[in-house]
Amino acid sequence: MDRRILKTRSAIKKAFIELMAEKKFEEITINQISERANLNRGTIYLHYMDKYDLLEKCIEEHSEVLRGLCVPENHEDHHLPIRDSLLLALEYIERHHLFYYSMLNNKGMFYFWQNMQQMMMQGISNQISMDRINQHANKEILVRFLTSASVGVMEWWIMNKMPYSAKDIADEIWLLLERNQVQKEIV
Structure with a gap:
């Protein structure tokens, strides 16, 4: 172009x-x-075509980049360990803070955040271990709970002007996910 x-x-x-x-x-x-x-x-x-088309293109562009960070095409399994992809995604969000802040600040941007939750939910679902502490849990409910908590922390981080680095937030979210056996890291 x-x-x-x-x-x-x-x-x-x-x-x-x-x-x-x-x-x-x-x-x-x-x-x-x-x-x-x-x-x-x-x-x-x-x-x-109009401001709606512009909004849609902005959302698509940022969603595609995030999806690429979470599921890179050149990786053998077509996904990184969730810890690595979480850090890459948070670093990207940190670099584009104004966009993400704007999406959160405009309550009508529900579609965008639904898309973010879907990506996070897929990553957690693929990596969660349903044995030991999770053996009696309903996987669907557990995945939704962990996704809501993780995305909630990210929303708080963005809306509060990122008082911690992307690495710090990734480490904290990962620690909480790890406690619920989201740990099937790929080596």
């Missing part, structure tokens, strides 16, 4: 995310995005 196109799309997304951090999605207009990006309205419409 042409560098100018990439630069223009990047400016549009940056302006859009900045506006989402400041106001509700419903209040944002294409005019505001174009002014913030220092572009003509028509230029935005060359790349996106």
Whole structure:
């Protein structure tokens, strides 16, 4: 893709995310995005149908990157140990804090967080051991509980402007997951 196109799309997304951090999605207009990006309205419409299309593309882009970090194509098993993928995902979220803060701050972005929970749930479900302390537990309920707790900690971390590093949060979440036998690490 042409560098100018990439630069223009990047400016549009940056302006859009900045506006989402400041106001509700419903209040944002294409005019505001174009002014913030220092572009003509028509230029935005060359790349996106409307603000809903722009939102969808931003969500898809960030979701794909996270999915790639959690399930890299070049890994033999098509997944990393959950501890490694958790750290990679949290480091990515840390680098893109404004986007994730905006998604949480705009309560209408439920779809985005559902997608995050699904990825986390799949990772936990694939790696949890149902013997010893978990042998009498209902796996579906246990996986949902651990996912909700983990995503809840991540939400708190993002909304509180990341008072701890991604590594610290990954270590804490991992410690809690490990206590419930989410430990089938791949060596």
